[in-house]
Amino acid sequence: MTRRVLSLVLAQLNMNFAISHSRYYYLKKRQRLWEPVLIVLGIGGAAAMLAIGIYTAASYYYSAAAAVGQGAVTLTLGILLSQVLVLILGFVLVIAVFYFSNDLGILIPFPLRPAEVLVSKFAVILANEYVGLAVFIVPVLVAYGVRAGVSAVPYVVSSVLVFLALPVVPLVLAAIPAILLMRVVGLSRRKDTLAMIGGFLFIAVVVVFQFLVQTKAPGVGEEAEFLAKMLATADSLVDIVGARFPPSIWATKALALSGTWQGLLNLGIFLAVGALGFVALLAIGDRVFYQGVLSGFEAGATRGARRVGKVRAATYVSRSPVVSLAVAEMKLFTRTPVFVLNGFTGFVIFPVMLVAMFFVRSTPEMARLWDALFAIPGLAAIGTLVIAGYFFILTAMSSIPFTAFSREGRRNIWIPRSFPATGKTVALGKAVGAEIMIALGAIPGVAVLEYLVRLPVLSVVAGIILGIMSSFVLCVCGVLFDMWRPMLNWTDQQKAVKSNLNVVAGMLVGVGVVGLLGVAVSFFIKLGFPAWGIVAGVAGVLAILLAALMKLLGTIADKLWSALEI
Amino acid sequence: MSEVALLRLEGVSKTYRGGTRPAVDNLSLEVRAGEIFGFLGPNGAGKTTTIKMVVGLLKADRGTILVNGHDVARDSVAAKADIGYVPDNPDLYDRLTGIEYLNLVADIFGVPRDERRRRVAELLEMFELESAARDIIQSYSHGMKQKLALTGALLHEPRVFILDEPMVGLDPRASRLFKDMMRSHCDKGHTVFFSTHILEVAERLCDRVGIINRGRLVACGTVEELRNRRKQADETLEDIFLELTEAGEAS
Ligand SMILES: Nc1ncnc2c1ncn2[C@@H]1O[C@H](COP(=O)(O)OP(=O)(O)OP(=O)(O)O)[C@@H](O)[C@H]1O
Ligand SMILES: [Mg+2]
Numbered sequence: 001m002t003r004r005v006l007s008l009v010l011a012q013l014n015m016n017f018a019i020s021h022s023r024y025y026y027l028k029k030r031q032r033l034w035e036p037v038l039i040v041l042g043i044g045g046a047a048a049m050l051a052i053g054i055y056t057a058a059s060y061y062y063s064a065a066a067a068v069g070q071g072a073v074t075l076t077l078g079i080l081l082s083q084v085l086v087l088i089l090g091f092v093l094v095i096a097v098f099y100f101s102n103d104l105g106i107l108i109p110f111p112l113r114p115a116e117v118l119v120s121k122f123a124v125i126l127a128n129e130y131v132g133l134a135v136f137i138v139p140v141l142v143a144y145g146v147r148a149g150v151s152a153v154p155y156v157v158s159s160v161l162v163f164l165a166l167p168v169v170p171l172v173l174a175a176i177p178a179i180l181l182m183r184v185v186g187l188s189r190r191k192d193t194l195a196m197i198g199g200f201l202f203i204a205v206v207v208v209f210q211f212l213v214q215t216k217a218p219g220v221g222e223e224a225e226f227l228a229k230m231l232a233t234a235d236s237l238v239d240i241v242g243a244r245f246p247p248s249i250w251a252t253k254a255l256a257l258s259g260t261w262q263g264l265l266n267l268g269i270f271l272a273v274g275a276l277g278f279v280a281l282l283a284i285g286d287r288v289f290y291q292g293v294l295s296g297f298e299a300g301a302t303r304g305a306r307r308v309g310k311v312r313a314a315t316y317v318s319r320s321p322v323v324s325l326a327v328a329e330m331k332l333f334t335r336t337p338v339f340v341l342n343g344f345t346g347f348v349i350f351p352v353m354l355v356a357m358f359f360v361r362s363t364p365e366m367a368r369l370w371d372a373l374f375a376i377p378g379l380a381a382i383g384t385l386v387i388a389g390y391f392f393i394l395t396a397m398s399s400i401p402f403t404a405f406s407r408e409g410r411r412n413i414w415i416p417r418s419f420p421a422t423g424k425t426v427a428l429g430k431a432v433g434a435e436i437m438i439a440l441g442a443i444p445g446v447a448v449l450e451y452l453v454r455l456p457v458l459s460v461v462a463g464i465i466l467g468i469m470s471s472f473v474l475c476v477c478g479v480l481f482d483m484w485r486p487m488l489n490w491t492d493q494q495k496a497v498k499s500n501l502n503v504v505a506g507m508l509v510g511v512g513v514v515g516l517l518g519v520a521v522s523f524f525i526k527l528g529f530p531a532w533g534i535v536a537g538v539a540g541v542l543a544i545l546l547a548a549l550m551k552l553l554g555t556i557a558d559k560l561w562s563a564l565e566i
Numbered sequence: 567m568s569e570v571a572l573l574r575l576e577g578v579s580k581t582y583r584g585g586t587r588p589a590v591d592n593l594s595l596e597v598r599a600g601e602i603f604g605f606l607g608p609n610g611a612g613k614t615t616t617i618k619m620v621v622g623l624l625k626a627d628r629g630t631i632l633v634n635g636h637d638v639a640r641d642s643v644a645a646k647a648d649i650g651y652v653p654d655n656p657d658l659y660d661r662l663t664g665i666e667y668l669n670l671v672a673d674i675f676g677v678p679r680d681e682r683r684r685r686v687a688e689l690l691e692m693f694e695l696e697s698a699a700r701d702i703i704q705s706y707s708h709g710m711k712q713k714l715a716l717t718g719a720l721l722h723e724p725r726v727f728i729l730d731e732p733m734v735g736l737d738p739r740a741s742r743l744f745k746d747m748m749r750s751h752c753d754k755g756h757t758v759f760f761s762t763h764i765l766e767v768a769e770r771l772c773d774r775v776g777i778i779n780r781g782r783l784v785a786c787g788t789v790e791e792l793r794n795r796r797k798q799a800d801e802t803l804e805d806i807f808l809e810l811t812e813a814g815e816a817s
Contacts, residue, residue, distance in 0.1 A: 007673030011662060021661040024702040103659060109621040110674050111647035189584050294625055297618075298583045410660075489704065491661060 004112065008120040015103075015491055016124045039501065046508075047135045055139035062147045071148055072256040078140030079162075080248040082133055083170040084206065090125070090167075090174035091202050092341040095195065096494035097121050098175075098289070099182055099296055100338045103491070108293065115286040122175070122281070129167040137163065144255070154259035158267055162251045165274040169247050172277035176284055177202060183288040186295030192337045199341045204352045247273060321421050325429020330437055332407075333400065338493040339407065346397040347441035350390070351448040358452050374453075378531030383455040385521060385535060387446055387463025388470050389514050394445070395438050395471040396510020399503040401478030404430040405486035405564075406496050413488055423561025424554045427483060431475040438471055439464075462535065469542040476549050478506050483560045571632070572648075572757045573597040573620070573726050578629035579781075580615055589615040591781035593629070597726075597757050597774075602748055604772035605761040608811050612781040613761040614654060617730050620759075621651045634725045647675065650724030654731045654761075656715035660704040664695065664714050667703060668721060675722035682721065689717040692743060708735045716744065720751070727751055729760035733767060745771055769803040779811045 014020055026036055062074045098121050107117050141159045144150075181202075185194035250270040257263030333339050376382060395401065405413065416426055442464075450460055482502050490496040497503065517538075524534050573596070580590040590612040597603040607613050618624040620631055622642050631638040636645035659667055665686075672682045690696045693713040698706060703714065712735050719727065727748070733741050748758045748771065762768055768775050769789055776786040785792055785806070792806050 004674050004676065007670055011659070011666065011670045014666065015659055015661045018661055020663050020666055021702055021704070024663070024705070028701075102657065105623060105653065105657065106659070108623055109646055109649065109651045110671075111643045111645075112674060113643055291625075294623070295583065297623060489660065491659075 005116050005119055008107075008112070008116065009123045012120045012124045013127055016127060021489075043504075051135050051139045054136060055143050058140045058143035059147055062143060066147070071144070072252050074140065075144050075255050076248050076252045078137055079166065079251045082137045082166060083248060085136070086129055086133070086167045087170040087174050088203055088206050090129070090171045091178055091206075092199060092338075092345070093125050093128070093494065094171070094175045094178040095182065095199060095341060096338040096492065097125055098178070099293055100494070101492040104293055105297075108290065113286060114289040115282040118282060118285040118289050122171070122278075125171060126167060129171065130164075133163070133167060137166065141255070148256070150256075151259050154263070155255065158254050158258040158263065161267060161271060162254055165271050166251070168274035169277050172274075172281045174202075175281050179281075179285055179289055179292065182292035182296075186292045191295065192335065195337045196340045196344075199337075200344070200348045203345060203348055207349055207352045208356050321419075321425050322429045322432060325416075325421070325426060326433035326436065329404070329430050329433030333433070333437060336493060339497055342494070342497045343398045343400050343437075344441055346394050347444060350394070351444040354445070354448045354452065378525070379453075380456050380459040381531030381535050382521075383449075383453065384459040384463040384466065385538065387449070387460065388466035388538070389517070390445055390449075391438070391442050391464075391467025391471040392474060393510060393514055394442050395434075395474045395478075396507050396514075398434075398438055398441070399497050399500070399506065400437060401431060401434040401475040402482050402502040402506035403487075403497050403500055404434065404479045405482045406488060406490070406500050406502060407493075408486075408488070409490060409496060410488045413486070417564070422554075423483070423557035423559070426561060427476070427479045427553060427557040431472065431479045434475045434479070435468065435472050438475070439468055442467065442471075466535070466539055466542065469539070469546060473542065473545050473549060474506075474510060476553065477509075478502075480553075480556060480560060481505065483557065483564060486564070570599045571596045572599050572634050573603075573759055574632040575616070575620070576630050576632075578616070578619060578626045578631060580612075580619060580624060580627050582615075588627075588781050590619070590626075590778075593778070593781070593783050595776050595783060595786055597759050599725075599755050599757060600752050601773045602752050602758045602771055603760070604768035604775040605759065605778065606763075606765065606768055606775055606807060607761075607778035611778045611811075613778060614730055615781075616778070617651075617728055617759075617761060620728060621649055622646055647722075648725040650719035650722065650727045652712070652715045652719045652729045652732060654734070656711050658703045658711055658715060658718075661702060663702050664690075664699040664706070667714065668699075668718055671718040672721050677722050685721055685723075686717070689720060692747070693717060693740065709737060709740065712736060713740060720747075723754070723756070725756050727756060727758045727760075729758070731762055732760055733762060733764055765803045765807060775803070777807060777810055784810045 022036065026033055058074055058078060061077070062071050065071050065073045098118070101121070110117075141163070145152075145155050145159070178199075181198040182195060185191040185198065188194055247270060250266045250273070254263050254267035254270055257266065333343065405416075408416065419426070421429075446460065446464065449455070455463075485502065487496065487500045487502065490499075521534055521538075524537075525531065575596075576594050578590060578593045579588050581588045593612075593616060595603075605613050605616070615624065619626045620633065620638065622638060622645070626639070631645075633645040634648040636648065638645045659670075662670070668686050669682075672686075677685070690699055693716070695710065695713055695717070698710060703711060706714065712732075716729075716732070719729075732744065736744060745767070748760075752758055752773075772789070774786065774788050775792070777784050785795075787795070789803055792803070793801055796806060796809075
């Protein structure tokens with residue numbers, strides 16, 4: 001029993017981290033050796049920079065909090081934020097890995113209990129979470145350890161245990177609703193749609209919840225006033241911040257009091273709750289996990305006779321190849337729950353966050369922030385730029401254009417390749433499809449913004465036009481980038497859209513460009529340029545970029561397309 | 567031939583969710599120890615659906631399926647432990663090497679170390695896969711993947727060997743080997759249950775055949791029996807197949 005599970009877990013981890021795969025290509029076949037080196041350097045560098053940034057912030061936060069004898073709140077916040085992150089991302093990950101892995105057709109005929117398969121899949125998610133979490137929480141743990149002058153051995157031991165147990169509770173909290181959701185939607189004809197809606201609802205709830213917790217915590221810079229108030233109520237800040245999610249208190253005490261009986265007790269509670277949650281997940285999973293998976297094997301509604309008329313109608317429609325490709329791109333994307341849950345998350349999170357922010361306006365700090373916002377001179381023109389920037393950021397975060405070819409995967413990429421279409425046509429089709437999805441996805445955010453800030457219609461319309469232009473530039477670039485280096489060898493759909501370096505590159509470029517533009521715009525405003533003049537300037541630059549891109553597209557795309565080896 | 571039924575389906579039905587008519591309709595059949603059973607039928611007849619229900623990839627709406635006496639619905643782990651299954655399109659773990667995949671399967675089916683070593687060596691040699699075994703599966707051809715899937719399914723000497731269209735993609739030598747292997751597997755007292763469209767193979771190889779059309783079993787027995795039942799002793803299996811499945815279409 002244990003041997004079976006262990007073997008399964010090891011095989012899953014091997015595939016997840018592509019260990020044999022890399023060994024084969026890089027060591028045995030000696031292919032593209034520069035590639036792993038570059039990847040390790042790039043990711044390692046970015047991770048190190050991020051870690052240093054977090055370390056600095058945590059140290060700074062610690063000094064401020066320690067001044068009022070509340071240093072441990074640094075740990076609470078770090079732990080709480082990591083757990084919320086795991087919770088939000090975990091839900092989608094659980095649905096993708098538990099229900100849409102390619103290997104389920106192999107695993108289910110094996111003589112394994114559902115819980116055993118669940119363990120192996122859970123281990124894969126956990127392993128991925130550890131990699132990500134290491135960058136976020138280890139700097140916080142180190143910063144606290146260094147600044148608080150803890151005794152090394154017990155602190156390190158507790159830290160390692162807390163780190164290992166950290167993602168378990170939030171993942172269980174994400175996995176249990178996910179499993180139940182998939183069980184329930186499996187009963188319905190429209191199970192894919194329902195799974196997507198359920199997923200977004202869950203994310204929205206967690207974002208709102210996280211906001212409520214966070215508004216209880218002080219931001220850096222206003223802690224003195226806040227702490228004074230808190231201390232007056234004689235409650236420990238740690239307890240207040242963690243009250244909405246107690247595991248973060250236990251973890252904090254386990255660390256801050258490491259080496260004492262009380263620390264040990266809290267560590268014990270923290271680990272026990274994780275273990276209990278895991279056991280509960282297995283108990284529930286053993287009953288309902290397979291039912292959800294099996295219903296996924298059945299294609300949704302086939303409506304028999306009523307289809308006939310539609311078939312005839314469909315065969316007579318002829319469109320331009322770009323339009324057909326764009327329509328196909330949208331259909332393929334929106335009908336794949338894993339793609340939608342990953343790619344459309346930003347469309348949901350931003351408006352929900354805006355609304356949540358608006359409703360906590362009652363706290364004085366937030367009200368001040370809003371007032372400051374309304375008082376900005378040239379708000380209408382800046383609103384236009386903000387909307388355009390929102391489109392751009394959504395495009396960068398959505399991963400849609402950056403995975404246009406990766407998503408086809410090794411199994412399907414031959415289909416567009418065998419079409420009698422030029423690279424330019426294919427790239428344009430994919431970019432247009434991506435653009436339409438993103439533009440539609442941006443509507444809720446823009447609507448909420450408009451409702452809250454009440455921008456003039458002109459600036460909203462101008463913002464949308466600029467937004468579509470800017471986002472389309474990024475779409476075309478993203479599609480070309482993915483045509484150059486598609487990641488076709490994925491083991492499940494989640495990998496195609498999440499563990500894809502093209503996506504990371506897109507996000508970095510997107511955030512970088514918006515950041516630079518933001519700096520440039522505020523610089524021009526300081527210089528006294530009229531705000532609408534800046535808008536016109538941005539529009540001009542975008543128009544030139546678009547024209548140049550269209551001109552270049554023919555040669556670049558055709559070359560990349562014919563160079564793409566499958 | 568022994569009379570023990572290693573695989574038994576009783577009144578099994580399945581309608582896909584949203585489907586208008588059952589993909590498998592009240593199907594009953596029995597495969598005994600030492601028997602090769604050929605499962606025939608036109609495209610979309612319900613062969614793959616039936617096989618998937620037996621191996622646990624689909625749940626039957628009605629009826630019971632017993633594998634070596636274990637109810638697939640209630641005692642699925644025990645039932646699966648007695649099955650070796652090769653799907654119609656063997657999508658294996660692209661990112662594992664052949665050996666890693668076989669070890670995984672052997673671990674899960676609890677094949678002891680010595681036996682594992684012996685059987686892996688034997689099967690890999692037979693399928694001429696030894697040199698490829700240490701490469702990742704992604705680098706295999708279609709037929710190589712299929713041979714690896716066959717190897718994995720045979721490692722634990724399954725009582726019931728279930729194959730969905732096993733001949734597709736095998737070269738003549740491999741398909742010959744494979745046919746011999748099915749025979750010797752049955753001679754050990756196990757059974758083979760496979761679906762196919764190649765009627766000559768079914769006619770020569772199978773102890774009994776079942777013909778399914780639109781989800782219903784329209785004939786079942788030895789080829790000889792089917793012929794006699796139709797009172798036309800010179801008919802080939804192909805003639806019988808075409809007549810039976812055409813009749814089903816009309817009704
Ligand atoms: N995943 C699925 N979801 C919905 N309906 C399905 C699914 N798979 C098969 N069907 C339907 O079930 C019926 C039987 O299909 P099945 O795959 O069992 O046929 P088959 O006998 O294996 O055919 P073939 O010889 O083509 O492999 C068909 O009508 C098919 O449309
Ligand atoms: Mg079939």
